[in-house]
Amino acid sequence: xxxxxxxxxxxxxxxxxxxxxxxxxxxxxxxxxxxxxxxxxxxxxxxxxxxxxxxxxxxxxxxxxxxxxxxxxxxxxxxxxxxxxxxxxxxxxxxxxxxxxxxxxxxxxxxxxxxxxxxxxxxxxxxxxxxxxxxxxxxxxxxxxxxxxxxxxxxxxxxxxxxxxxxxxxxxxxxxxxxxxxxxxxxxxxxxxxxxxxxxxxxxxxxxxxxxxxxxxxxxxxxxxxxxxxxxxxxxxxxxxxxxxxxxxxxxxxxxxxxxxxxxxxxxxxxxxxxxxxxxxxxxxxxxxxxxxxxxxxxxxxxxxxxxxxxxxxxxxxxxxxxxxxxxxxxxxxxxxxxxxxxxxxxxxxxxxxxxxxxxxxxxxxxxxxxxxxxxxxxxxxxxxxxxxxxxxxxxxxxxxxxxxxxxxxxxxxxxxxxxxxxxxxxxxxxxxxxxxxxxxxxxxxxxxxxxxxxxxxxxxxxxxxxxxxxxxxxxxxxxxxxxxxxxxxxxxxxxxxxxxxxxxxxxxxxxxxxxxxxxxxxxxxxxxxxxxxxxxxxxxxxxxxxxxxxxxxxxxxxxxxxxxxxxxxxxxxxxxxxxxxxxxxxxxxxxxxxxxxxxxxxxxxxxxxxxxxxxxxxxxxxxxxxxxxxxxxxxxxxxxxxxxxxxxxxxxxxxxxxxxxxxxxxxxxxxxxxxxxxxxxxxxxxxxxxxxxxxxxxxxxxxxxxxxxxxxxxxxxxxxxxxxxxxxxxxxxxxxxxxxxxxxxxxxxxxxxxxxxxxxxxxxxxxx
Amino acid sequence: xxxxxxxxxxxxxxxxxxxxxxxxxxxxxxxxxxxxxxxxxxxxxxxxxxxxxxxxxxxxxxxxxxxxxxxxxxxxxxxxxxxxxxxxxxxxxxxxxxxxxxxxxxxxxxxxxxxxxxxxxxxxxx
Numbered sequence: 031x032x033x034x035x036x037x038x039x040x041x042x043x044x045x046x047x048x049x050x051x052x053x054x055x056x057x058x059x060x061x062x063x064x065x066x067x068x069x070x071x072x073x074x075x076x077x078x079x080x081x082x083x084x085x086x087x088x089x090x091x092x093x094x095x096x097x098x099x100x101x102x103x104x105x106x107x108x109x110x111x112x113x114x115x116x117x118x119x120x121x122x123x124x125x126x127x128x129x130x131x132x133x134x135x136x137x138x139x140x141x142x143x144x145x146x147x148x149x150x151x152x153x154x155x156x157x158x159x160x161x162x163x164x165x166x167x168x169x170x171x172x173x174x175x176x177x178x179x180x181x182x183x184x185x186x187x188x189x190x191x192x193x194x195x196x197x198x199x200x201x202x203x204x205x206x207x208x209x210x211x212x213x214x215x216x217x218x219x220x221x222x223x224x225x226x227x228x229x230x231x232x233x234x235x236x237x238x239x240x241x242x243x244x245x246x247x248x249x250x251x252x253x254x255x256x257x258x259x260x261x262x263x264x265x266x267x268x269x270x271x272x273x274x275x276x277x278x279x280x281x282x283x284x285x286x287x288x289x290x291x292x293x294x295x296x297x298x299x300x301x302x303x304x305x306x307x308x309x310x311x312x313x314x315x316x317x318x319x320x321x322x323x324x325x326x327x328x329x330x331x332x333x334x335x336x337x338x339x340x341x342x343x344x345x346x347x348x349x350x351x352x353x354x355x356x357x358x359x360x361x362x363x364x365x366x367x368x369x370x371x372x373x374x375x376x377x378x379x380x381x382x383x384x385x386x387x388x389x390x391x392x393x394x395x396x397x398x399x400x401x402x403x404x405x406x407x408x409x410x411x412x413x414x415x416x417x418x419x420x421x422x423x424x425x426x427x428x429x430x431x432x433x434x435x436x437x438x439x440x441x442x443x444x445x446x447x448x449x450x451x452x453x454x455x456x457x458x459x460x461x462x463x464x465x466x467x468x469x470x471x472x473x474x475x476x477x478x479x480x481x482x483x484x485x486x487x488x489x490x491x492x493x494x495x496x497x498x499x500x501x502x503x504x505x506x507x508x509x510x511x512x513x514x515x516x517x518x519x520x521x522x523x524x525x526x527x528x529x530x531x532x533x534x535x536x537x538x539x540x541x542x543x544x545x546x547x548x549x550x551x552x553x554x555x556x557x558x559x560x561x562x563x564x565x566x567x568x569x570x571x572x573x574x575x576x577x578x579x580x581x582x583x584x585x586x587x588x589x590x591x592x593x594x595x596x597x598x599x600x601x602x603x604x605x606x607x608x609x610x611x612x613x614x615x616x617x618x619x620x621x622x623x624x625x626x627x628x629x630x631x632x633x634x635x636x637x638x639x640x641x642x643x644x645x646x647x648x649x650x651x652x653x654x655x656x657x658x659x660x661x662x663x664x665x666x667x668x669x670x671x672x673x674x675x676x677x678x679x680x681x682x683x684x685x686x687x688x689x690x691x692x693x694x695x696x697x698x699x700x701x702x703x704x705x706x707x708x709x710x711x712x713x714x715x716x717x718x719x720x721x722x723x724x725x726x727x728x729x730x731x732x733x734x735x736x737x738x739x740x741x742x743x744x745x746x747x748x749x750x751x752x753x754x755x756x757x758x759x760x761x762x763x764x765x766x767x768x769x770x771x772x773x774x775x776x777x778x779x780x781x782x783x784x785x786x787x788x789x790x791x792x793x794x795x796x797x798x799x
Numbered sequence: 800x801x802x803x804x805x806x807x808x809x810x811x812x813x814x815x816x817x818x819x820x821x822x823x824x825x826x827x828x829x830x831x832x833x834x835x836x837x838x839x840x841x842x843x844x845x846x847x848x849x850x851x852x853x854x855x856x857x858x859x860x861x862x863x864x865x866x867x868x869x870x871x872x873x874x875x876x877x878x879x880x881x882x883x884x885x886x887x888x889x890x891x892x893x894x895x896x897x898x899x900x901x902x903x904x905x906x907x908x909x910x911x912x913x914x915x916x917x918x919x920x921x922x923x924x925x
Contacts, residue, residue, distance in 0.1 A: 547889075547891075550889065551887045551889055551892060552887075554886060554887050554888050554889065555857055555885075555886040555887050556886075557886075558886035558887075558888065558906070558907045558908055559812065559815070559886045559907065561907070561908045562815055562818070562886065562907040562908035562909065563812075563814040563815060563818070564908075565908045565910075566814075566815070566818030566822075566908065566909075566911050567814070567818065569910065569911050569912060570818070570821060570911065573912070576821055576825050576826055576911070576912075578821070578825070581825065611814055615814070
């Protein structure tokens with residue numbers, strides 16, 4: 031059908047697929063119970079003849095098996111690979127991409143977390159340094175108010191400042207760069223009198239502070255007092271009053287910026303704050319923040335405010351080597367750099383990455399397996415559909431399937447062939463009624479002609495009933511038997527079986543039955559009519575009471591008186607006349623019975639020809655003589671033009687043929703005559719019986735020679751007969767090796783012609799024997 | 800229908816006509832008019848005014864069926880009982896003749912000594 035994927039076209043393509051290793055097809059040979067496809071094909075090739083199952087045959091089989099296996103693998107790859115390989119690649123990419131995204135997110139989150147905590151640390155450090163610087167500023171303010179403050183006052187202020195800041199080791203003041211004040215004195219008395227100018231390792235920083243006019247944080251350095259690591263915050267103090275002895279050093283570039291801009295111009299000296307580095311780290315929380323529990327490692331670099339270029343002075347130096355987050359800690363002069371990394375280094379992936387990867391891979395594999403299963407099921411489904419379509423296409427009957435809305439779903443090629451006139455209409459989606467209406471309009475259905483609407487109505491009722499078997503005649507003369515059934519879901523399945531031959535056979539059988547019934551009916555008439563005469567007259571002869579002559583003697587036909595001689599003569603005449611009628615009817619009956627017996631003998635193949643050479647005229651003249659009086663009684667001329675032709679025939683049967691033909695001719699001729707003639711040619715004698723009778727219609731000329739058939743077997747036929755006479759003629763002539771034909775013109779007459787071998791030894795005669 | 804019926808007998812075979820005539824008139828004492836064909840029966844029916852039609856079936860020219868149909872078209876024979884005599888003795892033929900209006904069917908050969916009684920029995924059933 032033309033439905034995509036069905037029908038013969040599909041079947042052919044699919045057969046090719048089977049041949050190229052369709053799964054499940056190439057290994058199923060017919061011997062293994064596989065389905066044999068139409069027209070040979072691959073399954074046919076797979077079938078090895080039994081005779082070839084020798085050792086070489088086994089090798090061939092092994093080889094074939096190996097090929098089949100390869101073939102099957104290739105087919106499987108081709109069948110599934112096209113879908114599954116791209117799907118696997120996409121799944122793999124997705125797994126990789128999702129994993130990468132997730133890990134990148136995790137790393138970004140980690141950096142953000144570290145950055146956030148680092149911000150806090152930086153802020154605390156900067157805040158602490160600022161606080162310490164401000165302490166010095168407070169002391170500076172006190173010195174500006176009282177440049178020559180006594181030791182007790184300095185100690186009082188310094189004590190106040192140190193009280194809440196335990197990381198401060200000491201606070202010192204060095205007017206004119208010589209340390210005069212220090213607090214606490216304990217442990218620091220050694221620095222009193224220290225002249226920075228004589229202490230080169232400190233002078234550079236002190237001098238820088240003085241020159242810049244800014245606070246400078248130095249360190250970490252080792253303390254002279256206890257060797258501990260410490261930062262030293264130095265603040266140059268300038269007073270407002272001019273001081274020619276200040277060394278001429280005035281606030282330079284540093285004085286013009288920052289918080290020192292409002293300060294005086296006379297250098298007073300240096301204030302210093304020594305901070306225990308370890309305490310500073312603890313106080314700022316940096317030590318705790320960098321503990322193993324915190325998960326982050328910090329490091330500081332840039333001693334003396336040297337920033338990026340400085341060495342690492344706190345924390346593991348490796349922190350700066352491991353792509354740390356770095357933040358600048360601003361100092362009054364210069365900067366430090368704070369670096370941070372997660373303890374153990376930066377993560378390259380999330381801690382549960384392996385589990386997630388495994389889960390993703392499992393999901394992808396699951397998806398692939400599901401896809402493979404779905405594809406496999408789909409292919410099986412498609413294969414089943416194709417097998418079904420091929421099977422339906424191979425059905426030798428028309429098949430059609432209509433849905434619940436009576437629209438064509440599918441049909442096979444045979445269905446198209448049956449309805450060739452409306453072939454183009456037969457396509458899925460068209461309703462049954464649309465198809466038959468158009469088919470009727472185009473003259474597809476012979477039995478719808480002249481009663482179109484009524485026919486359509488009847489057809490639709492039968493179709494909707496869908497439990498019917500109807501017969502349908504098509505325009506091309508074919509007959510279909512239509513069976514339609516409804517499925518559980520309301521669809522309609524229809525079969526169209528070509529019963530043309532069956533119909534013809536049935537017609538022939540019915541015709542044969544009719545002919546036989548006619549024959550029996552005619553035979554009954556032909557036998558019973560003379561029997562009626564025979565039995566009727568015989569009854570009268572046996573009962574004198576009903577003799578018209580004898581009844582003159584009395585009602586019972588009897589008398590005690592002697593019968594008058596005239597009456598006796600009349601009675602004898604009456605009896606003689608009735609006996610003659612009985613004889614005539616008896617002879618007629620005998621002829622009929624002989625015909626029946628002859629025909630029965632011919633049918634059984636028991637009629638034997640006893641042939642001899644004899645002059646045809648001998649038999650013809652005899653037959654003419656036999657019918658002369660009958661012909662004369664009808665006023666017909668009966669003549670023979672037969673000359674010296676000699677035949678090789680059974681004289682009894684040849685005579686029977688001529689009696690039948692001449693008898694028939696006389697029976698059906700009312701005026702004119704009957705002429706017999708003969709002609710010998712090519713070893714055969716052609717004998718003709720020509721009459722001027724009523725003739726026979728052309729369509730009957732073949733039929734009259736058939737058994738049990740007559741040109742007219744109706745109730746009004748003009749002549750009797752069983753219908754066996756001409757059949758017997760034909761059989762006898764054929765047994766002689768000849769043929770009989772009839773040429774007739776209704777109203778003008780008939781010519782029966784038959785051939786008989788000319789003489790013994792002729793070719794025709796031998797072949798007939 | 801107590802009186803003996805007058806019979807119109809149509810039969811093409813002269814011998815059977817003769818036998819039937821003797822059987823009905825001499826043996827049965829019935830009044831019988833005979834015709835050799837359907838056409839003759841149509842001509843004479845009106846003047847003969849029969850009470851019963853006795854028809855052969857197979858006759859040249861006009862069959863027994865056609866003769867009966869033609870007589871039925873005449874008002875006076877629309878209801879006249881008809882009996883067929885036929886040598887076609889099959890049951891199907893008898894049924895067919897009954898269906899076209901025969902009161903009964905007598906098959907040939909018949910017994911001339913009982914034919915009249917048989918016909919009278921049929922007549923009395925009518």
